[in-house]
Amino acid sequence: MYGPHIDPANIRDQDLDEAARQGERMLAWLETAQEELDAIVGTGEGPSGQVKATVNPNGHVLGVTYGPRALRLGSLDLAEETLAAVRAACADAERQTHDLMREALPGYDPAEASAEFERLLGGEWH
Template sequence: MFGPQLDPAHIRDEDLDEAAQQGERMLAWLETAREELEQVTGAGESPSGQVRARVDANGRVLDVAYGTRALRMGSQELADETLAAVRVAGADAERQIHDLMREAMPGYDPVAARAELEGLLDGEPH
């Protein structure tokens, strides 16, 4: 998922060793980083600035706060603003997690790894 692209027909023992070492480093990091990951809190604000949200590392909404002018919005606008704030907060939490992962494993690209994993699950090589 990270590192050089491997051709399954030409995998060498060194490639397998490197993949195993990378996997071990990731598992070791996950064990030590659990507490750091649990502390990640993403924050987001709606386009109008009238809705603020916070989410945890899993994207669960921790709280939503409304400004005084939010009460004057129609129900659909308020719903849209709330969803926008939650989405921004989720993206902030994801960015923080990716930063932690990059710090722990130089050269690792969580976005590329996710795309590759999704491709493998969909049966499409990347």
């Protein structure tokens, strides 16, 4: 996780101060990085390569294109290929976002931070 581990049962003033400083650094970065984040476009394709999708960082589908042999797949397979392409594009957008965050905030791991947050809340968080 970004910065020191904090034991929720034994939080010290120094821990709170450091968490506040980290939060301020992250907010400052978010203000300046919004354009970079908005420019992220995730791309993905289905297993056959006949379906390609693009999404923004929020997972909104920007486009889906079908190759010349896509209609030979049948309706169910085409639907599965489309979903696979969109899922791959979402994963790509998330990876790009995490890479950008890691570059801007050395030592910060978004996946680890999310897991730690879920652990502290005692359940899954989305």
